Amino acid sequence: MDISINAAARSSLIAGKSIADVCALQISDIAGWLDQIEPGAASALLDSLRADVCAFNDIGLGYLSLDRSAGSLSGGEAQRIKLVRHLGSSLTDITYVFDEPTIGLHPHDIRSMNELLLALRDKGNTVLVVEH
Incomplete structure (x- = not known):
């Protein structure tokens, strides 16, 4: 477009x-x-x-x-972008379910992803992570 x-x-x-x-x-x-x-x-x-x-x-x-374009993003990229967006939100008491958010990530990036998931939890939300 x-x-x-x-x-x-x-x-x-x-x-x-x-x-x-x-x-x-x-x-x-x-x-x-x-x-x-x-x-x-x-x-x-x-x-x-x-x-x-x-x-x-x-x-x-x-x-x-x-x-x-958003349509060119992989599922994992799109999911991680949503995570960043939700971190900036003032909403609390939300339940988030992430399906393999670390797939394809370098071990250093996995550590950073885990820290962001914890930050989302620490804002007063419930975070469920599914790793197959």
Whole structure:
């Protein structure tokens, strides 16, 4: 699906990059770009973005770019993205069921994934993990 962005939006730059430039970056490279932005009134937003980027990197998804379509993600990638989204949510008392969330992950990434699952639990949720 091709979404058109008007000329003014395409020509706007933040820390030397357009929206298209940032979307083409790997998530692991976005952290460095965020560090170049003067916080000012957007400091809370920048902190939230940094936390999301860090969580994506921690669970081994730093190689993804924002311009990748959701339909091209594997089931495991999609599940891990949902985990990051739920970590940022203020909802509590939710029951989450994850089906093999660590499949295909490097042992280092499994440790990080377990820490994120524990953080989700520690927010007052029930987390069930099914590993076959």
